[in-house]
Amino acid sequence: MHLFIQRIKKNRIAYYLILPALFCMILVHILPMLWGFIISFTGLDLYTVSDWSKASFVGIANYLEGLNANSPTGGRFLRSLWNITYYGITVISMGYFIGLGVALILNQKFIGRTMVRGLVLLPYIIPDSVAYSIWRFMFQSRIGIVNKYLLSWGLILEPEVWLVGDKSIYAVMVASIWKGWPFTCLILLAGLQTIPLELYDAAKIDGASPWQQFRFITFPLLMPITSVLILLSILWNFNAFNQFYVMLGSDPGVAAEVPSTLILRAAFDSFHYGIGAAMSVVLMAIMLIFTILYIKKIRPGEAEH
Amino acid sequence: MIILISVLIPFFWMVSGSFKTRLEIQASDIKIPGKEPSWIPRNFTIDNYKTVNKEVKIFDYFKNSVIISLGTMFFSVVIATLAAYAISRFPFPGRNVYSITVLSTQMFPGILFLIPYFIMFIWIRKLIGLPMRDTYWGMIFTYTSFSLPFSIWMLRGYFNTIPREIDEQAQIDGCTKVGALFRVIIPLAKPGIVSVGIYGFIMAWNEVLFASVLTGNKTTTVAIGILRYITAQEARWGGMMAACILVSLPVLIFFTVLQKQFIQGLVAGATKG
Numbered sequence: 001m002h003l004f005i006q007r008i009k010k011n012r013i014a015y016y017l018i019l020p021a022l023f024c025m026i027l028v029h030i031l032p033m034l035w036g037f038i039i040s041f042t043g044l045d046l047y048t049v050s051d052w053s054k055a056s057f058v059g060i061a062n063y064l065e066g067l068n069a070n071s072p073t074g075g076r077f078l079r080s081l082w083n084i085t086y087y088g089i090t091v092i093s094m095g096y097f098i099g100l101g102v103a104l105i106l107n108q109k110f111i112g113r114t115m116v117r118g119l120v121l122l123p124y125i126i127p128d129s130v131a132y133s134i135w136r137f138m139f140q141s142r143i144g145i146v147n148k149y150l151l152s153w154g155l156i157l158e159p160e161v162w163l164v165g166d167k168s169i170y171a172v173m174v175a176s177i178w179k180g181w182p183f184t185c186l187i188l189l190a191g192l193q194t195i196p197l198e199l200y201d202a203a204k205i206d207g208a209s210p211w212q213q214f215r216f217i218t219f220p221l222l223m224p225i226t227s228v229l230i231l232l233s234i235l236w237n238f239n240a241f242n243q244f245y246v247m248l249g250s251d252p253g254v255a256a257e258v259p260s261t262l263i264l265r266a267a268f269d270s271f272h273y274g275i276g277a278a279m280s281v282v283l284m285a286i287m288l289i290f291t292i293l294y295i296k297k298i299r300p301g302e303a304e305h
Numbered sequence: 306m307i308i309l310i311s312v313l314i315p316f317f318w319m320v321s322g323s324f325k326t327r328l329e330i331q332a333s334d335i336k337i338p339g340k341e342p343s344w345i346p347r348n349f350t351i352d353n354y355k356t357v358n359k360e361v362k363i364f365d366y367f368k369n370s371v372i373i374s375l376g377t378m379f380f381s382v383v384i385a386t387l388a389a390y391a392i393s394r395f396p397f398p399g400r401n402v403y404s405i406t407v408l409s410t411q412m413f414p415g416i417l418f419l420i421p422y423f424i425m426f427i428w429i430r431k432l433i434g435l436p437m438r439d440t441y442w443g444m445i446f447t448y449t450s451f452s453l454p455f456s457i458w459m460l461r462g463y464f465n466t467i468p469r470e471i472d473e474q475a476q477i478d479g480c481t482k483v484g485a486l487f488r489v490i491i492p493l494a495k496p497g498i499v500s501v502g503i504y505g506f507i508m509a510w511n512e513v514l515f516a517s518v519l520t521g522n523k524t525t526t527v528a529i530g531i532l533r534y535i536t537a538q539e540a541r542w543g544g545m546m547a548a549c550i551l552v553s554l555p556v557l558i559f560f561t562v563l564q565k566q567f568i569q570g571l572v573a574g575a576t577k578g
Contacts, residue, residue, distance in 0.1 A: 007398055014395035021388035021453055028450035029410040032418035048337035102308055125512040125560045130549040134315045137542050143342050145318055148335045186446045190572040260416040267420045282455045284417045291412040295351050
């Protein structure tokens with residue numbers, strides 16, 4: 001105990017140094033999270049929002065409504081969870097395959113590699129609202145370029161309406177894959193460059209084919225970085241908002257509804273803050289599982305000096 | 306080659322759209338021969354650039370975004386440097402808990418605390434009369450806090466690569482621990498600090514969700530402003546594409562100039578423990 005206090009005293013400056021950061025994080029992350037938890041048990045609405053202590057306590061009513069498949073909000077919320085899962089699986093797996101393929105190409109030496117690498121990163125760099133606005137333009141039914149090619153290749157006979165109705169989620173998927181894979185590629189490329197070349201030389205001497213080299217050297221050695229990457233992508237994609245909001249507006253329709261857009265509307269259009277907060281808490285519980293996995297993967301504790 | 310084309314197609318479309326007249330875009334129809342949307346504008350015009358600020362006040366939004374992004378950049382660099390130095394060099398009790406908190410807050414996305422945060426803004430205003438919503442500093446504070454976890458994590462990794470002997474030597478030479486940070490560590494970690502700064506700037510420049518709720522007439526950022534070219538009444542695609550180019554420029558310039566450091570920092574921040 002005495003030693004513990006001594007350690008605190010000896011490192012007193014450290015506490016001053018983290019103070020501003022701690023202040024910001026408590027105010028922006030930690031307090032609102034706890035608060036959100038409290039709000040999710042209240043009937044907070046437009047009339048009580050300026051004095052939240054007056055809001056009625058409703059117990060778990062918000063959760064019951066949010067998770068009840070037969071209520072209007074609950075039905076949409078469950079559907080949105082399904083949508084985001086479907087969207088996430090598609091975008092992450094496609095993004096990973098494209099990213100891996102391109103990373104393998106970029107890992108070879110060829111003329112103009114640096115330039116190509118820079119250009120490939122462009123989609124990742126430009127702002128979300130710019131990227132998805134362009135895609136929204138491209139997916140326009142009659143004036144868009146996407147339908148023009150699909151039509152001329154004979155893949156469709158009549159112009160498709162992409163941004164309203166059942167197909168809208170696919171339009172968003174295409175745009176998100178385009179926007180997301182360069183990051184995957186960048187990380188995988190960094191991973192590839194840490195693999196010692198001697199391993200490949202040894203494999204060649206042993207007569208391994210390029211496929212075998214990939215299968216038994218590249219792929220296993222990329223596994224650690226892959227698992228971190230996939231966890232990160234799950235965390236990011238599960239909360240996708242920008243692409244849906246920019247391409248489809250604040251109400252993307254049932255087929256492309258995602259939790260973020262639903263929560264936003266529940267709170268800021270219908271002013272049911274309580275239900276919105278309850279849905280956030282459910283979402284947070286799901287995310288928590290992946291966060292714990294992620295932290296275990298990169299283990300900050302082991303980086304001790 | 307195929308990869309490059311598929312990456313670049315939307316950019317070509319953006320540039321081509323920005324030089325088309327409004328009439329050409331509106332009247333184009335994939336079903337009518339001779340009127341299909343084309344890559345090369347039929348009536349080349351720069352009107353979209355001339356009138357980009359006419360109906361949508363994109364220059365005002367631009368100014369707002371510059372102020373908010375530069376503010377975010379400044380504060381997140383300063384605060385993250387101090388905190389990262391503490392984590393990297395002081396074995397203070399609570400360090401592990403703090404590191405894990407930093408790491409996990411980075412994982413929790415905005416939508417999870419948007420509602421309580423918004424209500425907190427209202428509450429602060431009511432309690433101490435301090436307006437937070439639709440103010441520059443409210444937005445700077447929000448975005449600084451968002452960029453902190455990643456920035457601290459990235460810089461911590463950077464500081465850890467600097468041998469401790471160097472700052473120990475500085476202390477023997479009469480520097481205090483804080484002095485060593487400014488005289489030794491910061492100069493050595495310049496690339497890391499630069500990339501943290503860019504990260505903060507880009508993050509604030511691009512953010513959509515909080516901007517859509519917390520900004521108002523006075524502080525609308527470009528990320529939201531750009532969507533205003535399309536309204537229920539009319540679709541100004543040409544103007545929107547011109548604005549898209551304008552809005553991407555600062556980010557693209559930053560990226561081109563500092564590509565190498567930024568990529569290094571990004572990779573390290575996402576994957577290294």
